[in-house]
Amino acid sequence: MLALIALLLSADTGRAEAPGDIVAVTDERFGQPIAPIFLLPRPDVRADLQLNPRQVAGAREMAGRLADRLLAMKNRTEPASRSEMREIDEAMASWLRRELSPVQLDRLSEVSLQWEGASALRHPSVAEYLVLGKPQRHRIHELLVDRDRRQAGGALAPGEFDRISREVLAVLTPDQLTRWREMLGPPCRFTIAQHDPTTRR
16 A cells, blocks of 8 residues: 555646546556555456446545545554554455455456566565465565665666566466466456656656
């Protein structure tokens, strides 16, 4: 969620668009963690999940409401922010369970992992499922922290984002890599415009 907050705080908060438009994930966020609800407004994701018009409208409305709550946290104290984040996470999870079918919910989990790519290996649940050893977790963390730091500073050369992501996946054993690919499921046909990786924030 921290990456999501940074994205929203840096975004234009004008609401000339319909609710949910400002939180539709931009292509520049590809490869970075994002809350699943904010993937649903994307045409490529909602087509993959075969969302009906009611689900699409509901997702946009919920995304807009959660975005407003996240933006309102800018000046909150840390204990209050943690409490609000838990409530936001619970509201999102509750909406997803209520509005999506079990098949759609499972597919959204796969699509979210595909969106994040190597970055998802930092999630404790993913690391536990893949049975990553402590040295593996340390190396993955080291590579991703360096990648993200250089990207944020504009010092990531073209092609390095993808190269480092491949280097992260190379840390996995063959069996772990097989399990990882099983977690991803069939490829989602993301419609991603070409961007200079040094400007992806």
